[in-house]
Amino acid sequence: MKRFLIPLILVGVLVAFLGIGLTLNPHEVPSPLIGKPAPTFTLPQLHSGEPWTPERMKGKVWLLNVWASWCPSCLHEHPVLVNFARTQNVPVVGLNYKDQAADAKAWLERNGNPYVVSVADLEGRVAIDFGVYGAPETYLIDGDGVIRFKQIGPVTPEVLTEKIMPLVKTLSAKADAASVVSNGVPK
Amino acid sequence: MSPRNRWVVSALVCISLLGLAGQGRAKEAAPLAEDPVVEQRLIVISEEMRCLVCQNESLAGSRAPLAEDLRREIRGQIRAGKTDAQIGDYLVSRYGDYVLYRPPVTPITWVIWFGPFVLLLVGVVFLLRFVRRRQSQAALPPLSDAERQAAQALMTPPNA
Numbered sequence: 001m002k003r004f005l006i007p008l009i010l011v012g013v014l015v016a017f018l019g020i021g022l023t024l025n026p027h028e029v030p031s032p033l034i035g036k037p038a039p040t041f042t043l044p045q046l047h048s049g050e051p052w053t054p055e056r057m058k059g060k061v062w063l064l065n066v067w068a069s070w071c072p073s074c075l076h077e078h079p080v081l082v083n084f085a086r087t088q089n090v091p092v093v094g095l096n097y098k099d100q101a102a103d104a105k106a107w108l109e110r111n112g113n114p115y116v117v118s119v120a121d122l123e124g125r126v127a128i129d130f131g132v133y134g135a136p137e138t139y140l141i142d143g144d145g146v147i148r149f150k151q152i153g154p155v156t157p158e159v160l161t162e163k164i165m166p167l168v169k170t171l172s173a174k175a176d177a178a179s180v181v182s183n184g185v186p187k
Numbered sequence: 188m189s190p191r192n193r194w195v196v197s198a199l200v201c202i203s204l205l206g207l208a209g210q211g212r213a214k215e216a217a218p219l220a221e222d223p224v225v226e227q228r229l230i231v232i233s234e235e236m237r238c239l240v241c242q243n244e245s246l247a248g249s250r251a252p253l254a255e256d257l258r259r260e261i262r263g264q265i266r267a268g269k270t271d272a273q274i275g276d277y278l279v280s281r282y283g284d285y286v287l288y289r290p291p292v293t294p295i296t297w298v299i300w301f302g303p304f305v306l307l308l309v310g311v312v313f314l315l316r317f318v319r320r321r322q323s324q325a326a327l328p329p330l331s332d333a334e335r336q337a338a339q340a341l342m343t344p345p346n347a
Contacts, residue, residue: 026242032283124256131281133239133253
């Protein structure tokens with residue numbers, strides 16, 4: 001019996017590793033940008049064509065959502081974002097990724113527009129700076145412009161309640177405390 | 188279909204296939220890259236990089252749109268005179284070490300880099316122990332006379 005013990009343990013360890021491997025999603029590559037300042041950019045707004053830069057969001061905790069009208073998962077995710085924008089006081093900015101302006105606008109008309117603004121990244125250059133490798137992706141950016149969280153794939157209600165909203169609360173509290181220090185009065 | 192007709196039909200099919208093959212070859216002669224030196228370096232760099240969309244393909248071989256975009260960026264950086272290391276850092280800073288087919292040696296990747304050698308060493312130790320044991324078994328003392336007689340008795344048929 002004893003001589004079977006070691007091979008049995010080895011097989012057990014192997015099975016455990018393979019089992020863990022099966023539950024991981026190989027498409028979720030951890031982003032090196034978490035905790036780093038979000039890349040700066042200037043892109044035309046989808047609707048007005050006016051230039052827009054993330055510096056306008058300074059002092060706010062906000063979401064950057066990468067979407068496209070050609071992306072089926074974005075359509076799947078969209079109702080969640082529309083509902084989020086209606087019920088929560090967190091601005092969502094859309095990064096319209098490698099899309100046609102006309103298609104993108106029609107898509108928003110059809111499915112609702114949760115974005116305070118959408119900017120058009122026709123060539124996907126800004127998306128590369130953000131390390132985007134597939135839409136949809138969503139970034140949580142704090143008042144100092146630092147990326148705090150990245151959701152790869154569709155945002156689900158669970159992701160919002162369990163990951164994003166708790167982070168938004170702590171980050172907003174920190175931002176408010178900072179504004180008290182700098183202004184002397186709370187906002 | 189008469190045998191003769193069959194011959195004519197198959198000859199026609201062959202000729203038309205030849206024509207198709209010729210067309211295929213004509214298409215393969217795609218326009219040469221604008222700058223062969225840049226393209227050569229692009230291939231060398233992008234073969235070391237993983238495409239994040241089709242994860243088992245290199246950036247050089249992938250047809251995913253993101254891979255095309257990244258090749259375009261790398262091409263631009265080569266033209267801008269960046270070194271291979273700078274271009275590698277450009278990709279790693281955005282997508283992490285995961286884009287590298289040869290990950291850097293850090294405590295997390297020790298298992299990948301040194302694991303096989305450790306396993307080899309363990310195997311060699313086991314093999315040596317096994318061989319030693321076999322040798323000590325081979326060196327058993329020869330049978331004594333009594334043992335030899337006992338063995339002989341066992342091998343002799345009872346009615347002989």
